[in-house]
Amino acid sequence: MIPHSRPTLDDFDLSVAGELLTSGRLARGQVCERLESLFCGRFLDSEDRGPWRARAVSSGTTALHVGLWALSNLRSAPSGTCPGEVVTTALGCNALIHAIHAVGARPVLVDTLPDGNPDAEKAAERVTSETLAVLAPHLYGNPVDLSPLLSLDAPIFEDCAQCFGTDGPNGRVGARGALMMTSFYATKLICTGQGGLVATDDSELIEEIRDLCEYDHREDAKARWNMNLSDWCAQLALPQLQSHAENLQQRRQIAGRYTEAFADLREKLEVPEPCPGHVWYRYVLLTPEASEAWIEDLVSQGIETKRPVYAPLQRTFGLSGRFPVAEDHWRRSLSLPIYPTLTEGEQEQVIEAVKRAAGRLL
Numbered sequence: 001m002i003p004h005s006r007p008t009l010d011d012f013d014l015s016v017a018g019e020l021l022t023s024g025r026l027a028r029g030q031v032c033e034r035l036e037s038l039f040c041g042r043f044l045d046s047e048d049r050g051p052w053r054a055r056a057v058s059s060g061t062t063a064l065h066v067g068l069w070a071l072s073n074l075r076s077a078p079s080g081t082c083p084g085e086v087v088t089t090a091l092g093c094n095a096l097i098h099a100i101h102a103v104g105a106r107p108v109l110v111d112t113l114p115d116g117n118p119d120a121e122k123a124a125e126r127v128t129s130e131t132l133a134v135l136a137p138h139l140y141g142n143p144v145d146l147s148p149l150l151s152l153d154a155p156i157f158e159d160c161a162q163c164f165g166t167d168g169p170n171g172r173v174g175a176r177g178a179l180m181m182t183s184f185y186a187t188k189l190i191c192t193g194q195g196g197l198v199a200t201d202d203s204e205l206i207e208e209i210r211d212l213c214e215y216d217h218r219e220d221a222k223a224r225w226n227m228n229l230s231d232w233c234a235q236l237a238l239p240q241l242q243s244h245a246e247n248l249q250q251r252r253q254i255a256g257r258y259t260e261a262f263a264d265l266r267e268k269l270e271v272p273e274p275c276p277g278h279v280w281y282r283y284v285l286l287t288p289e290a291s292e293a294w295i296e297d298l299v300s301q302g303i304e305t306k307r308p309v310y311a312p313l314q315r316t317f318g319l320s321g322r323f324p325v326a327e328d329h330w331r332r333s334l335s336l337p338i339y340p341t342l343t344e345g346e347q348e349q350v351i352e353a354v355k356r357a358a359g360r361l362l
């Protein structure tokens with residue numbers, strides 16, 4: 001079976017693992033600090049903004065949580081009711097809503113664009129004096145156009161779990177909002193097994209985030225959690241910072257190959273177009289009807305495919321509103337294997353399997 005996702009850890013130097021084990025320092029320390037400053041320097045700092053500062057944390061979910069928590073500690077909604085609302089998308093990871101609920105805020109969902117990304121115009125319409133943040137995931141690795149949100153007062157929290165190290169319609173992905181986060185989960189663009197990172201160029205905000213992650217050596221009773229990544233995990237990430245650009249290049253090549261191979265299916269199957277800035281964390285086709293039959297067909301041919309999002313968030317969390325574009329996109333979405341370690345032979349097998357499925361299902 002060709003798996004849907006596979007970690008990319010080719011460059012890890014095993015001798016470093018030995019050094020770390022014998023150093024006596026496995027918890028958060030200098031390796032995490034190195035990862036934080038290298039991540040900001042490589043992916044976020046620019047001449048017009050910065051410098052960015054980051055905190056490496058235990059997961060992407062934690063990064064979302066601590067980012068929102070710090071915002072709510074520093075920023076009551078003007079009406080005085082804190083923590084208020086977080087505007088986010090109907091199509092994304094459950095972690096978005098869990099993090100919003102964890103800080104006691106209310107999620108306000110908006111519909112998506114046909115490509116699955118949040119509709120930033122609709123999000124801008126939902127911003128009010130109650131808004132704690134707008135949480136915008138760059139879904140599948142496709143940078144969101146944040147233009148309608150950039151001139152508003154509400155902080156934009158860019159969810160870069162699936163997309164960073166690239167430029168989108170508003171410049172550097174992750175560095176346009178007030179803060180950003182990413183995930184280092186096993187199948188993500190950079191992976192440490194479990195892990196994540198949150199970053200901002202706001203010095204007060206990063207101080208609050210750091211404070212919330214350290215409960216020790218404190219003399220007040222303010223709530224804090226140990227949310228830190230370990231040096232052990234951070235060490236896995238360091239070589240991947242170097243290979244990130246090359247890995248994105250490989251993802252782009254595979255996406256280009258798929259799109260070319262599926263050109264003659266275009267009349268019936270929605271095939272993603274090459275798109276500047278897209279890092280192709282996921283390659284998602286839209287089938288004419290619900291994608292279940294395609295998923296089953298491809299799995300029976302040894303190709304693990306999935307819907308790229310488990311379920312629209314309003315369904316899972318019983319949230320109000322109608323989100324017809326997100327529903328339609330989700331129902332027809334089919335995510336194919338795409339990752340740097342997918343060999344040319346495996347890519348060919350994926351292409352042939354999709355063509356055979358199309359022969360049966362279209």
Ligand SMILES: Cc1ncc(COP(=O)(O)O)c(C=O)c1O
Nearest residue numbers: 059060061093095137161183185
């Ligand atoms: C868009 C998005 N945000 C947040 C997360 C949460 O990250 P983690 O699984 O590291 O907690 C994920 C993980 O899949 C994600 O895809």
